[in-house]
Amino acid sequence: MPHVTNDGAGPAPSPDRPLRVAVIGAGPAGIYAADALTRQDAVPVAVDLVDRLPTPFGLVRHGIAPDHPKMRAIRDTLYRSLDHPLVRFVGNVDVGRDLSLEELRRHVDAVIYTYGASVDRRLGIDGENLPGSLAATDLVAWYCGHPDADRERVEDAVRHARSVVVVGVGNVALDVARVLARAPEELDPTEMPQHVLDALAASPVEEITVLGRRGPAQAAFTTQELRELGELAGATVLVDPKDLELEPDAEERAAADRVVARNLAAMRDWIDHVPEPGRPTLTLRFFSRPARLIGSDRVEAVEIERTAVDGDGRAVGTGELEVLPADLVIRSVGYRGVSLPGLPVDERTGTVPNEGGRALRDGAPSPGEYVAGWIKRGPTGVVGTNKHDARETVAHLLADATDGTLRVGGPVDDLVQTLVARGAEPVLLDDWRAIDAAEVALGATRGRARTTLHEWDSLLAAVRAAAASAG
Ligand SMILES: Cc1cc2nc3c(=O)[nH]c(=O)nc-3n(C[C@H](O)[C@H](O)[C@H](O)COP(=O)(O)OP(=O)(O)OC[C@H]3O[C@@H](n4cnc5c(N)ncnc54)[C@H](O)[C@@H]3O)c2cc1C
Numbered sequence: 001m002p003h004v005t006n007d008g009a010g011p012a013p014s015p016d017r018p019l020r021v022a023v024i025g026a027g028p029a030g031i032y033a034a035d036a037l038t039r040q041d042a043v044p045v046a047v048d049l050v051d052r053l054p055t056p057f058g059l060v061r062h063g064i065a066p067d068h069p070k071m072r073a074i075r076d077t078l079y080r081s082l083d084h085p086l087v088r089f090v091g092n093v094d095v096g097r098d099l100s101l102e103e104l105r106r107h108v109d110a111v112i113y114t115y116g117a118s119v120d121r122r123l124g125i126d127g128e129n130l131p132g133s134l135a136a137t138d139l140v141a142w143y144c145g146h147p148d149a150d151r152e153r154v155e156d157a158v159r160h161a162r163s164v165v166v167v168g169v170g171n172v173a174l175d176v177a178r179v180l181a182r183a184p185e186e187l188d189p190t191e192m193p194q195h196v197l198d199a200l201a202a203s204p205v206e207e208i209t210v211l212g213r214r215g216p217a218q219a220a221f222t223t224q225e226l227r228e229l230g231e232l233a234g235a236t237v238l239v240d241p242k243d244l245e246l247e248p249d250a251e252e253r254a255a256a257d258r259v260v261a262r263n264l265a266a267m268r269d270w271i272d273h274v275p276e277p278g279r280p281t282l283t284l285r286f287f288s289r290p291a292r293l294i295g296s297d298r299v300e301a302v303e304i305e306r307t308a309v310d311g312d313g314r315a316v317g318t319g320e321l322e323v324l325p326a327d328l329v330i331r332s333v334g335y336r337g338v339s340l341p342g343l344p345v346d347e348r349t350g351t352v353p354n355e356g357g358r359a360l361r362d363g364a365p366s367p368g369e370y371v372a373g374w375i376k377r378g379p380t381g382v383v384g385t386n387k388h389d390a391r392e393t394v395a396h397l398l399a400d401a402t403d404g405t406l407r408v409g410g411p412v413d414d415l416v417q418t419l420v421a422r423g424a425e426p427v428l429l430d431d432w433r434a435i436d437a438a439e440v441a442l443g444a445t446r447g448r449a450r451t452t453l454h455e456w457d458s459l460l461a462a463v464r465a466a467a468a469s470a471g
Contacts, residue, residue, distance in 0.1 A: 010407040013109075017408055018044035018086075019401055020108040022415070024095045024340075026051035027058020028078060028383045029373020030114035032390035035081035043401045047087045048108065048415050052094035053147070054427040054459045055435060056082055058116055060383060061452075062144040065175040066190040067182060069449075074383055082429060090416060091427035092460070098424050101342040107415040109408050110368040110397060113359065114390070117337030117350055117374035123167065127293025128331070132157050136172050136332035143179055143200070145193045145452030147459060155199050161328035162204045165302050167290055168332035169212035169219040174226065176330050177210050181282045183234030191443070193454040208235070208282045209324060213289035213307055213315040216243060216267055217250035223262040230270060235280040241271040243286040247309065288322075289315060293329055302326045335379035351378050357393025358400075368406060370397050427463055434466030435459055 013019035021037060023030045026049045034047045055061060057075045064072050082089050095104060095115070105111065120135035122128060134157050142149040158180075166177045179187070184201035192200075212219050216239075229237045244267055246254070254260045267284065275281050287307045294301040306320040336350025344361070346353050352371045353360040359369035372393040373386045381389075400406035419426045427435075435453060443450040453459050 010109075010409050012404070013044045013401060013408050015044045017411075018046045019110065019406070019408055020412055021045055021047050021110045021112060021397070022104055022108040023047060023049045023112045023114055024104075025058065025113070025115035025373070025375075026053075026056035026082070026089060026091065027114060027116050027373060027386075028060060028074075029116070029376070029386040029390050030058070030112070031056065031078045031081050032387045033112050033114055033372050033394055034084070034087045036391045036394035037397075038081075038084050038086045040398065043398050045086060048090050049082065049087055050090045050093050050095055050104075050415075052092070052097075054092040054456075054463065055432060056089055056091065059118065062146040063118070063140060064144075064383075065140075065179060066144060066192045066452075067179060067187060069190070071383075072191075088416070089427075089429040089432060090419070091432060093419060093424060093426055096340040096342070099419065101340060103418075104415070105368070107412050107418065109412075110370065110401075110406060112357075112370040112372055112393060112397070113340070113343065113352055113375055114371070114373045115337075115340065115375055117335050117379045119336055119338050119350075120331060121334040121336055123290060123331055123333060125290055125292050127295060127299065130293055130295050130299045131297065132160060132295065132299035132327055133293055133329045133331070136166075136168070136176050136330055137335070139176050139179075139330055140172070143192055143196050145191075145196065145454030147454060147456045149454070151195070155195075157328050158199050158203045160204075160298070162206050163325045164205060164208040164328045164330065165290075165324060165326040166208065166210045166330045166332055168334075169210060169221055169284075169286075170332060170334075171221050171225045173210055173330075173332035174221050174229065176332060177208050177282055178225075178229060178232065180205055181208055181229075181232050181235035181280055183232075186233055189448055191439075191448070191450045191452045193452050194446070195454075205280050207280060209326075210282070210284050211288045211290065211302075211304065212284070212286040214309050214313070215246065215250050215286050216264060216284075217246060217253045217260050218309065218313060219263060219286070221263070223259055223266060226263055227266050229282055229284075230266065232282070235282045236273055236276055237270050238273050238275065238281050238283040239267045239270045240283075240285065243284075244268060244271065249311070249313075250309070287315075289317070290329075291321060293326075294323065299326055299329050302329055335374070337375040337378075345375075349378055351375060357389075357396050367400075370394075425460065425463075427460075431463040431466065435462045437466075438462035 120137040142154040307315040339345040358365040372390040
C-alpha cells in the first residue's frame with residue numbers, strides 16, 4: 001500500500017481546499033478527535049467520521065451498562081460534536097471491508113484511526129471454548145443490542161446460568177455480574193432490547209462468583225461500581241472475611257491510595273452478610289485464579305487455584321485446588337485491539353504503534369496517519385480520558401499541517417459519492433436521526449425512554465422508511 005499519498009508537495013490547506021481528514025470509528029475517541037479538529041481555525045478542515053455501524057457512539061452505546069442511564073447520557077454531549085457543519089458522520093461503512101485503507105487514503109489527506117480495541121483477551125486455559133464459556137464482550141454486546149451479537153450462543157448460556165463465575169475484577173466484570181444479578185424490575189426501564197430483558201428475567205441465576213486472582217487491594221474496579229453491588233434489590237453481596245485480612249504490603253497500599261481504602265471499607269461492610277433462602281448471592285472472591293474449565297458438552301465447573309501475592313504484587317499459584325460449580329463462565333480479563341487490513345498493530349499491546357498519536361510504520365512516523373483512543377493507548381480509562389488523548393493526537397496533526405509536513409494533495413473524490421457509486425449504503429447523520437426516532441418510538445410502546453434496535457435489518461429499515469417518506 002502506498003502509505004505516503006501525501007508527499008508534502010501540495011499547497012497549505014485553505015477554506016477552498018480544506019485539509020480532508022477521515023476519522024475511522026465514531027466512538028468517543030473519534031468524536032473527540034472530530035471536535036478538536038473543528039474547534040480551531042488555524043487549519044481549515046473537513047472531517048468524515050466513518051463507522052462500521054449505522055449508529056455513532058461506540059462503546060457508549062454498546063459497552064456502558066444500560067442500567068447506568070446517567071453514564072450513557074454522555075452521548076448527548078458527544079452528539080453536539082457530531083452535529084457540526086464541518087463534520088460528516090458516515091455510518092454503515094466498514095473500513096477494511098467496504099473500502100480499503102488504500103482507497104480511503106485517495107479521498108482524504110489524513111486519517112485518524114479511532115476504531116477501538118474491543119476483542120476479548122483469552123485466559124489460555126483448557127475448556128475455554130466450551131459452550132457456557134463467554135467473553136464479557138459477547139455478553140455486553142448482547143445486552144446492549146449490538147447488531148453483531150451472537151444471540152443464539154449467549155441466550156443458550158444465559159438460559160442455563162444457575163451458577164455463574166465471572167473471571168476478573170475490573171469495572172466490566174462488575175457490570176456483567178451486576179446486570180445478571182439485577183431483578184427484572186430494575187432492568188425493565190432500561191434501553192435493553194425486549195428479548196434481552198425477557199432472557200435475563202427467565203435466567204435461573206442463583207449464585208454469581210466474581211474471581212480476582214490477586215487481593216482486594218489490587219482490584220481494578222472503582223468504588224462507585226463496587227458499592228452498587230451492596231444496593232442490589234434482587235441479590236445479596238458476600239465477601240469472605242479471610243480475603244480481607246491483608247498482608248502488610250496491601251495495608252500500605254490502602255494507606256497510600258484512597259480508592260483502595262474506600263474499596264476495602266465497602267467490602268468490610270459486607271462481611272456479616274449471610275445468604276438468604278431463595279435470594280441469589282453475588283460473592284467477591286480473591287486470591288483465586290481459574291486453572292481450567294471442566295465439562296464434557298458444556299461448562300459444568302471451574303477448577304480454581306488459590307494464589308498468593310508476591311513482593312512485586314504478582315499472583316503466584318499455591319497449588320491448592322478447588323472445584324467450583326459453574327454453568328456459565330464469563331471471562332472479563334481485558335480487551336485488545338486488532339489490525340485493520342493494511343494497518344499493523346503491536347501484537348503484545350494490541351495497539352497501533354504511535355508517538356503521541358502519530359502512527360508509526362517500521363518505527364517511523366507515517367505521513368498522514370494518526371491514532372487516538374483505545375487503539376492508541378490500550379483499553380484503559382473512562383470516556384473522558386479519550387478527550388485528552390484525542391486532543392493530543394489532533395494537536396500533532398495540526399502541527400504537521402502548520403509546519404508543512406502534512407499538506408493537502410490534489411483534488412479528491414467525495415467519499416460518500418464513491419461509496420454510493422459502488423452500491424454501499426452510507427448512513428449519514430440525518431439517517432441516524434431516523435434510527436434514533438425509531439428507537440424512541442419503540443421504547444414509548446412500553447413506557448420506556450428508548451429501546452435499542454438490535455438488528456441490522458431494523459436499523460437500516462428505519463433509515464429507508466425515513467428516506468421513503470421524505471420522498
Ligand atoms: C463493557 C464496557 C463498559 C464501559 N463502561 C464505561 C463507563 O461506565 N464509564 C466510562 O467512562 N467508560 C466506560 N467504558 C470505557 C469507554 O467505553 C471507552 O473508554 C471508550 O468507549 C473508548 O473509546 P474509543 O473511541 O477508543 O473506542 P470505541 O468506543 O470502541 O469506538 C470505536 C468505534 O470504531 C468503530 N469501528 C470498529 N472497527 C471499524 C472499522 N473497521 N471501520 C469503521 N469503524 C470501525 C466501532 O463500531 C466503534 O463505534 C466501558 C467500556 C466497556 C468495554
